[in-house]
Amino acid sequence: MGDDRRQILDLLANGKITADEAERLILALERSNGNESSGAAGTVSGSSGAKSRPKYLRVLVEGDEQMTGMKGGTTVNVRVPMQLLRAGVRLAGLIPAQAHDQLDQAFSRHGVPVTLSQIRPENLEELIDHLGDLTVDVDGKDGNPMKVRVFCE
Amino acid sequence: MIPWGASVRVHWNRGTPREHRLWLWIPLFLVWLIFLPLLLVLFPLVACVCVFIGVDAVELYKTSWRMITSLRQTWVEVRTGEFWVWVSLA
Numbered sequence: 596m597g598d599d600r601r602q603i604l605d606l607l608a609n610g611k612i613t614a615d616e617a618e619r620l621i622l623a624l625e626r627s628n629g630n631e632s633s634g635a636a637g638t639v640s641g642s643s644g645a646k647s648r649p650k651y652l653r654v655l656v657e658g659d660e661q662m663t664g665m666k667g668g669t670t671v672n673v674r675v676p677m678q679l680l681r682a683g684v685r686l687a688g689l690i691p692a693q694a695h696d697q698l699d700q701a702f703s704r705h706g707v708p709v710t711l712s713q714i715r716p717e718n719l720e721e722l723i724d725h726l727g728d729l730t731v732d733v734d735g736k737d738g739n740p741m742k743v744r745v746f747c748e
Numbered sequence: 749m750i751p752w753g754a755s756v757r758v759h760w761n762r763g764t765p766r767e768h769r770l771w772l773w774i775p776l777f778l779v780w781l782i783f784l785p786l787l788l789v790l791f792p793l794v795a796c797v798c799v800f801i802g803v804d805a806v807e808l809y810k811t812s813w814r815m816i817t818s819l820r821q822t823w824v825e826v827r828t829g830e831f832w833v834w835v836s837l838a
Contacts, residue, residue: 651821672825679822682814689811691802 599624649747651676652726657742677723677747684719751820751837752777759832776837 600621607617652675659668690698695710702709731745754774761767787794791805798805823836 668829670825670827672827674821674823676818676821678818679815682811682818685807685811685814689803689808693802 648724649677649726651748652680653744653746653748655742655744677726680723680726681720684723687719749820750776750780750817751822753838755834755836755838757832757834760830762830762832764830 603612603617603620603624606612607614612620654671654673654675656671657668658670699710726747729745729747731743733741733743753776756770756772756774758770758772759767787809791809794808795805798808819837821837823834825834826832
């Protein structure tokens with residue numbers, strides 16, 4: 596990187612390129628060096644670096660006539676942008692601190708051992724990032740003809 | 749960006765000779781033109797209520813704005829028998 600930058604400065608000093616061109620070249624150099632280092636990190640960490648981030652969460656629910664009583668069955672298909680999920684998890688940060696205890700008790704009563712005060716937005720962001728690897732397929736069996744599929748795309 | 753409009757398609761009696769279709773485009777930007785200035789005007793009142801209940805009013809507005817701007821490209825489709833509804837935000 597140092598040699599490339601030196602060459603650009605030499606060209607500028609010799610008047611072969613303008614200051615504006617030199618600036619653009621240096622910015623392009625920094626960008627390409629940044630991509631190389633992040634690419635290397637991705638390679639070291641594994642295949643997850645090469646995957647693009649999912650943009651949408653999809654939920655598919657299918658129920659047949661036996662379950663819904665409607666001719667032809669019922670299909671519900673929802674697509675939600677991941678940005679909406681990221682914005683939504685920040686709502687948890689708006690809950691007043693004095694309400695945390697009451698909510699924790701309510702969650703515990705319903706069998707969900709959650710401590711709201713320990714939830715941080717960055718943890719939830721990490722969770723949403725890992726939703727990209729999530730696929731849930733539920734096929735109804737034994738008289739339950741409903742299919743549910745949750746995945747990210 | 750905030751969603752400018754919502755597209756609603758409704759089909760009923762699908763697959764029959766009496767099939768009907770309806771398509772509506774709802775200009776959400778008109779809703780925002782009224783709703784968003786109203787929120788700004790009400791900010792002092794909202795801030796007072798938020799102080800009373802222990803919520804950060806600025807964070808509330810920022811989070812609400814993020815959620816509204818994230819609604820674009822959301823769609824919901826429901827198909828039941830001969831009835832089909834599709835709602836999309838664009």
